[in-house]
Amino acid sequence: MSLSPEQVKQVARLARLSLPADKVEPYARQLSNILDMVGQLSNARTDEVQPMAHPLDMVQRLRPDAVTEDNRREDFQAIAPAVENGLYLVPKVIE
Amino acid sequence: MSLHELSLRALAEGLRAKKFSSVELTRHYLDRIAAHDKALNSYVTVTAERALAQAAAADAALARGQGGPLTGIPLAQKDIFCTKGVRTACGSKMLDKFIAPYDATIVEKLHDPAGGAGMVMLGKVNMDEFAMGSSNETSWYGPVKNPWDLSRVPGGSSGGSVASVAAGLAPVATATDTGGSIRQPASLTNLTGIKPTYGRVSRYGMIAFASSLDQAGVVARSAEDAAAVLQAMSGYDPRDSTSVERPIDDYLGGLAAPLQGLRIGLPKEYFAEGLDPGARTCIEAAVKVYQSLGATVREVSLPNAPLSVPTYYVVAPAEASSNLARFDGVRYGHRAEGATSLNDLYERSRGEGFGAEVQRRIMIGTYVLSHGYYDAYYLKAQKVRRLIYEDFRRAFAEVDLVLGPTAQSVAFKLGDKTDDPVAMYLNDIYTIAANLAGIPAMSLPCGFVGGLPVGMQLMGNFFEEGRMLNAAHQFQLATDFHRQWPKGFAS
Numbered sequence: 075m076s077l078s079p080e081q082v083k084q085v086a087r088l089a090r091l092s093l094p095a096d097k098v099e100p101y102a103r104q105l106s107n108i109l110d111m112v113g114q115l116s117n118a119r120t121d122e123v124q125p126m127a128h129p130l131d132m133v134q135r136l137r138p139d140a141v142t143e144d145n146r147r148e149d150f151q152a153i154a155p156a157v158e159n160g161l162y163l164v165p166k167v168i169e
Numbered sequence: 170m171s172l173h174e175l176s177l178r179a180l181a182e183g184l185r186a187k188k189f190s191s192v193e194l195t196r197h198y199l200d201r202i203a204a205h206d207k208a209l210n211s212y213v214t215v216t217a218e219r220a221l222a223q224a225a226a227a228d229a230a231l232a233r234g235q236g237g238p239l240t241g242i243p244l245a246q247k248d249i250f251c252t253k254g255v256r257t258a259c260g261s262k263m264l265d266k267f268i269a270p271y272d273a274t275i276v277e278k279l280h281d282p283a284g285g286a287g288m289v290m291l292g293k294v295n296m297d298e299f300a301m302g303s304s305n306e307t308s309w310y311g312p313v314k315n316p317w318d319l320s321r322v323p324g325g326s327s328g329g330s331v332a333s334v335a336a337g338l339a340p341v342a343t344a345t346d347t348g349g350s351i352r353q354p355a356s357l358t359n360l361t362g363i364k365p366t367y368g369r370v371s372r373y374g375m376i377a378f379a380s381s382l383d384q385a386g387v388v389a390r391s392a393e394d395a396a397a398v399l400q401a402m403s404g405y406d407p408r409d410s411t412s413v414e415r416p417i418d419d420y421l422g423g424l425a426a427p428l429q430g431l432r433i434g435l436p437k438e439y440f441a442e443g444l445d446p447g448a449r450t451c452i453e454a455a456v457k458v459y460q461s462l463g464a465t466v467r468e469v470s471l472p473n474a475p476l477s478v479p480t481y482y483v484v485a486p487a488e489a490s491s492n493l494a495r496f497d498g499v500r501y502g503h504r505a506e507g508a509t510s511l512n513d514l515y516e517r518s519r520g521e522g523f524g525a526e527v528q529r530r531i532m533i534g535t536y537v538l539s540h541g542y543y544d545a546y547y548l549k550a551q552k553v554r555r556l557i558y559e560d561f562r563r564a565f566a567e568v569d570l571v572l573g574p575t576a577q578s579v580a581f582k583l584g585d586k587t588d589d590p591v592a593m594y595l596n597d598i599y600t601i602a603a604n605l606a607g608i609p610a611m612s613l614p615c616g617f618v619g620g621l622p623v624g625m626q627l628m629g630n631f632f633e634e635g636r637m638l639n640a641a642h643q644f645q646l647a648t649d650f651h652r653q654w655p656k657g658f659a660s
Contacts, residue, residue, distance in 0.1 A: 089532055089535040091520050092520030104529060105536070109533070109536075115480065115546075118549075118552075123556060124555060126555035129606060155499070155502075164499055164514060165509060166510075
């Protein structure tokens with residue numbers, strides 16, 4: 075399985091990663107090598123096998139619907155790159 | 170003997186007998202870090218002031234007759250665990266300025282003087298970026314060197330954890346293991362490292378890589394030291410939804426049990442082509458030691474084990490691509506300058522903040538989860554994961570422990586595999602299966618090839634950490650590989 079530079083650009087867009095133009099081709103080569111290695115999986119016989127998402131046979135725990143966390147807005151905004159008046163700043167979204 | 174050569178038990182006894190104080194012990198380690206770490210690059214952040222304050226508090230507690238077996242003993246924290254008020258960078262430019270607003274559960278458990286073990290945190294140790302790597306060469310803070318040969322890698326991702334402990338710059342360190350990141354570096358640096366059962370140790374506050382595989386553990390200079398710290402780290406945590414509500418076995422109390430009748434299985438797939446002949450000789454000799462201790466040995470088969478690496482490189486990147494979506498340049502972490510739109514902010518913050526290996530894994534994960542490829546890759550890998558798990562279930566119906574190599578060979582040279590991701594991934598060929606199945610596994614020293622350490626791996630059934638540690642401890646009573654020090658760091 076090989077990935078073309080165009081496919082790499084598309085995947086990078088989906089993953090919200092900007093790639094410098096000169097990195098696209100090396101990434102295409104490396105990702106293709108990884109997918110070649112992963113391709114061994116197609117030889118495994120898995121017709122009747124249930125997919126395994128998780129090592130533990132458990133269900134999500136439930137707890138009473140009560141507030142258990144303090145409001146720590148100031149602590150969390152103190153580590154944000156750009157805030158103003160308690161709000162996170164981002165580039166203009168709506169014209 | 171110098172302080173840094175003492176076991177955790179000897180340190181605890183020395184503190185109680187007032188042969189030295191925790192402040193003196195902590196200073197001893199801080200001095201060693203100052204003297205030796207330029208050569209190793211194992212620490213990213215040294216928290217000297219905080220360490221001395223914790224040590225003074227530990228001394229006061231001990232003077233009042235309070236404290237437990239680990240009170241006042243120093244420890245290095247892998248920089249993947251959130252430490253309140255201390256930078257938690259996870260080996261990444263993305264988090265270079267991130268001061269964690271809360272403590273990971275294991276940080277509370279190990280360092281809290283009242284409810285926890287009262288250990289002293291020396292600092293935060295280096296690692297591959299977001300724990301993605303097998304050589305510690307993907308760290309934004311530069312590679313860590315192997316104390317046994319400074320031109321070689323210490324393994325990864327917990328490279329700083331093992332280098333600091335192997336060189337005597339910490340008595341013990343925390344580490345994490347998603348596909349071998351505790352065991353492979355322990356093997357390459359002559360340490361004892363244990364990855365417990367998935368769910369045994371809380372993941373709360375441990376920066377997520379692949380959530381169905383990640384598990385925290387310990388690297389130490391003996392099974393006894395590892396048992397003491399694992400005991401303190403383990404246990405149910407309501408803040409981690411995959412934490413298992415189940416009592417912790419008495420790991421230390423179980424170390425002395427004789428091995429008479431222990432059934433050990435050797436998976437034939439682990440002794441096939443690819444294993445270095447020198448490493449094989451060491452492991453075969455270790456098997457003979459176990460036989461002399463009363464264990465019985467038989468061959469077992471894990472027929473799907475050779476598919477562990479391809480399975481992992483679908484499952485782990487898929488989970489990583491989801492987990493790392495949280496880094497958006499808005500709430501915390503690196504933010505690109507002068508973004509013109511929200512998308513531009515996301516793309517450039519992530520393009521600048523993540524290194525090449527992390528970007529590769531995000532892209533692989535995004536690809537295998539994308540429309541049209543999900544069944545062929547992700548669903549297929551989840552099915553093979555089940556086959557690997559079933560292999561272990563069958564093996565553990567016949568034997569108590571599975572024994573094999575941890576890595577294919579001794580530590581390789583820095584730079585040897587950085588241009589070839591697939592060659593780097595194959596480092597974890599023997600370790601990944603335990604993460605996919607969720608079972609506990611450990612590495613311990615079993616010999617040297619050309620002056621470089623070789624580790625062997627023990628794997629146990631779910632929640633059989635105690636049996637593994639017992640088997641490792643008995644081996645260490647009969648051998649002295651784990652007592653060897655790298656030249657230049659002994660004194």
